[in-house]
Amino acid sequence: MTITTARMLDDDRLRPAAERLRPDLDPAEVVARAAWSVLAEPGDGAAGALIADHGVHEALRIALGEPGLLVPGRTGQRELTDAQARWQPRADPRAVRDALESCREVGGRLLTPADAAWPAGLDDLGDHAPIALWARGDIEALVGAGAVSIVGARAATPYGESVAGELAGDLAASGVTVISGGAYGIDGAAHRAALGVGGMTVAFLAGGVDRAYPIGHQQLFDRIRRGGAVLSEVPCGAAPTKWRFLQRNRLIAAAGLATVVVEAGWRSGSLNTAGHAAALGRPLGAVPGPVTSAASAGCHRLLREYDAVCVTTAQEVRELWGEDAAPAPATAREDPDRMRLLDALSARTPRPPEDLAPRCGLTIERVRSLLGILELEGTAKRGDRGWTQASG
Amino acid sequence: MTITTARMLDDDRLRPAAERLRPDLDPAEVVARAAWSVLAEPGDGAAGALIADHGVHEALRIALGEPGLLVPGRTGQRELTDAQARWQPRADPRAVRDALESCREVGGRLLTPADAAWPAGLDDLGDHAPIALWARGDIEALVGAGAVSIVGARAATPYGESVAGELAGDLAASGVTVISGGAYGIDGAAHRAALGVGGMTVAFLAGGVDRAYPIGHQQLFDRIRRGGAVLSEVPCGAAPTKWRFLQRNRLIAAAGLATVVVEAGWRSGSLNTAGHAAALGRPLGAVPGPVTSAASAGCHRLLREYDAVCVTTAQEVRELWGEDAAPAPATAREDPDRMRLLDALSARTPRPPEDLAPRCGLTIERVRSLLGILELEGTAKRGDRGWTQASG
Numbered sequence: 143m144t145i146t147t148a149r150m151l152d153d154d155r156l157r158p159a160a161e162r163l164r165p166d167l168d169p170a171e172v173v174a175r176a177a178w179s180v181l182a183e184p185g186d187g188a189a190g191a192l193i194a195d196h197g198v199h200e201a202l203r204i205a206l207g208e209p210g211l212l213v214p215g216r217t218g219q220r221e222l223t224d225a226q227a228r229w230q231p232r233a234d235p236r237a238v239r240d241a242l243e244s245c246r247e248v249g250g251r252l253l254t255p256a257d258a259a260w261p262a263g264l265d266d267l268g269d270h271a272p273i274a275l276w277a278r279g280d281i282e283a284l285v286g287a288g289a290v291s292i293v294g295a296r297a298a299t300p301y302g303e304s305v306a307g308e309l310a311g312d313l314a315a316s317g318v319t320v321i322s323g324g325a326y327g328i329d330g331a332a333h334r335a336a337l338g339v340g341g342m343t344v345a346f347l348a349g350g351v352d353r354a355y356p357i358g359h360q361q362l363f364d365r366i367r368r369g370g371a372v373l374s375e376v377p378c379g380a381a382p383t384k385w386r387f388l389q390r391n392r393l394i395a396a397a398g399l400a401t402v403v404v405e406a407g408w409r410s411g412s413l414n415t416a417g418h419a420a421a422l423g424r425p426l427g428a429v430p431g432p433v434t435s436a437a438s439a440g441c442h443r444l445l446r447e448y449d450a451v452c453v454t455t456a457q458e459v460r461e462l463w464g465e466d467a468a469p470a471p472a473t474a475r476e477d478p479d480r481m482r483l484l485d486a487l488s489a490r491t492p493r494p495p496e497d498l499a500p501r502c503g504l505t506i507e508r509v510r511s512l513l514g515i516l517e518l519e520g521t522a523k524r525g526d527r528g529w530t531q532a533s534g
Numbered sequence: 535m536t537i538t539t540a541r542m543l544d545d546d547r548l549r550p551a552a553e554r555l556r557p558d559l560d561p562a563e564v565v566a567r568a569a570w571s572v573l574a575e576p577g578d579g580a581a582g583a584l585i586a587d588h589g590v591h592e593a594l595r596i597a598l599g600e601p602g603l604l605v606p607g608r609t610g611q612r613e614l615t616d617a618q619a620r621w622q623p624r625a626d627p628r629a630v631r632d633a634l635e636s637c638r639e640v641g642g643r644l645l646t647p648a649d650a651a652w653p654a655g656l657d658d659l660g661d662h663a664p665i666a667l668w669a670r671g672d673i674e675a676l677v678g679a680g681a682v683s684i685v686g687a688r689a690a691t692p693y694g695e696s697v698a699g700e701l702a703g704d705l706a707a708s709g710v711t712v713i714s715g716g717a718y719g720i721d722g723a724a725h726r727a728a729l730g731v732g733g734m735t736v737a738f739l740a741g742g743v744d745r746a747y748p749i750g751h752q753q754l755f756d757r758i759r760r761g762g763a764v765l766s767e768v769p770c771g772a773a774p775t776k777w778r779f780l781q782r783n784r785l786i787a788a789a790g791l792a793t794v795v796v797e798a799g800w801r802s803g804s805l806n807t808a809g810h811a812a813a814l815g816r817p818l819g820a821v822p823g824p825v826t827s828a829a830s831a832g833c834h835r836l837l838r839e840y841d842a843v844c845v846t847t848a849q850e851v852r853e854l855w856g857e858d859a860a861p862a863p864a865t866a867r868e869d870p871d872r873m874r875l876l877d878a879l880s881a882r883t884p885r886p887p888e889d890l891a892p893r894c895g896l897t898i899e900r901v902r903s904l905l906g907i908l909e910l911e912g913t914a915k916r917g918d919r920g921w922t923q924a925s926g
Contacts, residue, residue: 183874183895227897231888305825383877385870385894430822430834433697433846442822445837445844452837452844454825478777482575485775496623502777503575505619 150177150206153235159242163252173238174198175254175274176377180237181205181229182273184375184389188225190269191216198273205229241276241377248352248378250278259284261344261373261397266422272375272393278351279371283342289319290459291398291419293412294328295405299437302328302405305429307335309402312456314341319370321346321398323390324359328404328412333366343370346397348390349382350374388414395419400462402427402453406440413440420448425462427453479504483512484521484531492528542569542598545627551634555644565630566590567646567666568769572629573597573621574665576767576781580617582661583608590665597621633668633769640744640770642670651676653736653765653789658814664767664785670743671763675734681711682851683790683811685804686720686797691829694720694797697821699727701794704848706733711762713738713790715782716751720796720804725758735762738789740782741774742766780806787811792854794819794845798832805832812840817854819845871896875904876913876923884920 151173160172175198182189192201195215204211207226217225245252253260253275259282264271292310294302306328310320314336322329324345336343345366347355351374354360366372375393376386391411395401395418403426406412419426428450431438444450453459479502486502487493495513499506513529516522523532543565552564567590574581584593587607596603599618605611637644645652645667651674656663684702686694698720702712706728714721716737728735737758739747743766746752758764767785768778783803787793787810795818798804811818820842823830836842845851871894878894879885887905891898905921908914915924 181895186895224897227899228891228895231892231898232895301824301826381877383874385874385877388873429825430830430837430844432693432824433821434693438822439846442844442846445822446850452822452834454831454834458838481780482775482777485773485777499620500623503573503578503620503624505616506623507619 150233150235150238151202153239155239156235156242159239159246163242163246163250167254170199171254172242172252174202176241176252177202177233177238178205178273179276179375179377180234180241181232184272184386185270185392186225186228187269188217188221189229189273190271192222192225193273194269206233237377240379244350244352244378245276248278250276250351250378251281253277253281253373258286261289261393263289263396263398263422263424264393267392267396270392271396275373275375276351276377277371277373279367280369281371284319284344284371287317287319287342288463288465289321289344289398290463291321291394291401291415292328292332292404293322293394293401293415294332294403295407295410295412295437295440296325296327296329297407297437298327298331298405299431299435301431301435302429302437303331306331306404307338309335309404309429309453309456309459310343311335311339311341313459314343315339316456317341318460319344321394323347323394323415324355324363324366324372326356326358330359330362332404333362337365337369340369344397345370345372346390346393347372347374347382348376348386350376350378350380352378355382387411391415392418395424396422398424400425400427400459402429402459402462403441403444403450404429405431405435405437406444407436408439408443410440413444416444416448416450426450427459427462429453479508480512480516483509483516487516487522487529487531489531489533492525492530494528498529542625542627542630543594545631547631548627548634551631551638555634555638559646562591563646564634564644566594568633568644569594569625569630570597570665571668571767571769572626572633573624576664576778577662577784578617578620579661580609580613581621581665582663584614584617585665586661598625629769632771636742636744636770637668640670642668642743642770643673645669645673645765650678653681653785655681655788655790655814655816656785659784659788662784663788667765667767668743668769669763669765671759672761673763676711676736676763679709679711679734680855680857681713681736681790682855683713683786683793683807684720684724684796685714685786685793685807686724686795687799687802687804687829687832688717688719688721689799689829690719690723690797691823691827693823693827694821694829695723698723698796699730701727701796701821701845701848701851702735703727703731703733705851706735707731708848708852709733710852711736713786715739715786715807716747716755716758716764718748718750722751722754724796725754729757729761732761736789737762737764738782738785739764739766739774740768740778742768742770742772744770747774779803783807784810787816788814790816792817792819792851794821794851794854795833795836795842796821797823797827797829798836799828800831800835802832805836808836808840808842818842819851819854821845871900872904872908875901875908879908879914879921879923881923881925884917884922886920890921
């Protein structure tokens, strides 16, 4: 079953396929990253460490067991042997060619970490960062935009979808890219709202970007590709497995400046995304809802157990990453003596200071001086027989 | 206007009135505390400091300016002179007698800090603790019970009243006294639910316990007196002023093991109670609600700005003071290899280990060993042409 690097990479149709897909890049780099995308499952830290230590091409030769290669670096021999046994059964030049050609067929692109459109936050994943991203859509529009991840339950309520739409629409309208997972419910509402205001949105998928999953979002994905991008680290044709959903969640968490969970059940997959965000040190927001709604139970759990920040408006979402922090609301402490004198003033019965003082428990001097201020303000009125509240 | 201590305290009808009200106590103590309740507005720290330093009787002689008395202790001369000027205009033996007699007339009682029924938490208010409490109801039932304060908006929604009722009913049924402020909305719902399950409830009022405020809660207060108590630090006949509402809030916050705000507008008075609780180091809980509901805006503000704990059930309220902390929900991390193998198993198409290994990106050895486990579990099935998911 073992295949040499020569056979794996020097297939005479690989290089042209790579050149067609990314004419601007070294085809050897494109082929090597596509090959890694075929060999390693998302989040394979052994692959990431090998690539970080040796470069993508040399790491591939090591992965395929090229005879005579030394492996200095962080990967131990036993770990490497085990990883090679995982990778080598997948070593098939046709699979790499298929990945390149089917991406090309759907008008897609392969992104590498050196691309300007590569989501910057992904680098924080270290050895678990993706090796390549398969992308469809308006890739250039991704460059440099700030992004927020808005995720939540598939089984969302009208309340949750409405709040997700409000937040995503407001943020997208102000130039923030809205990242989500393309699922039914909250994800869909967030993507749609961003598109609705002419903003940017990105869907990270668990399967290949050539297939719509869920199939009912086929049209939504078409729209996202026109107003943003659909991204995946697995090649076209790859199925969205449970493992890949969980690994996809780490990309959503890493790519956003913050992650906001709008609705989530008690064991929702969105809590997995939230956990990734927290582990990465990304600010985490949770939208509260009725305690009687099971669809908000996961959000309340995030507030209780994960120290998530309660967010209720787009402005509060922006504050998660320190943007436009609104000044703390002025809660002016009312002067207690003034409050007590106002309590003692009647609207109808005139009272002289000597009567007001024991009523409000202040000295007569203090009452006299405060009455002067209240008269200037227009809140107290002096009459022949004493003071009253000023009407209006 | 100055009145001697002799005239103030030796009125020949004061002592009998005190004896009728609390035959078990020293009448001089009862008269002195009733007098302080007349002289000082709630929360008067100068009065509290003087009493702490000199005892309630001696402090009263100092307050009334008895000639020849020295005032060592924390109160400076200037502060004392100012306080005396506040107190002395209220020094009237008739007012003290009225306080004692009108309390007696409504079947009430005067509580002192030495009483077993005195809410223990009030002592944490230090110099700002009440000097006496006027009480009506089943005072003895207050002794030793744990208590929680549940407060919120007068302009509550059906959602808020329902949640307040659920929490208060559950807590009261388990023997926790429910403290609130007797207002419309959340307060009323909390009191009613506690009474509904035959539990204990206490209303702290801003005015005298002889008057129902709000008047629409006359019947509720009648019921509270049978299943708990109505308490106030101002004497019968005293009006519930704005100042007294704010000071009443400190009693609610101090008397509970924790304070829970169920619904509150952005500038709700409940935030004042919450602020007192936080200042006293009492755990503070806030019940979330729809972000679209103005009646929950104050609760969300408490979660954001006051570091309140999000509470959604009575159990979570109990955990505020460390009772019955539920074990952290087990979120068992599923074995990633197992998940990936299950992803690769088809329900219909049998697959041999050599086919499964590249599909899930695991070594053949790992696949074989996991298949053995899955077969034992009954989640995978071995056939002539390979492995499938086991149905059911």
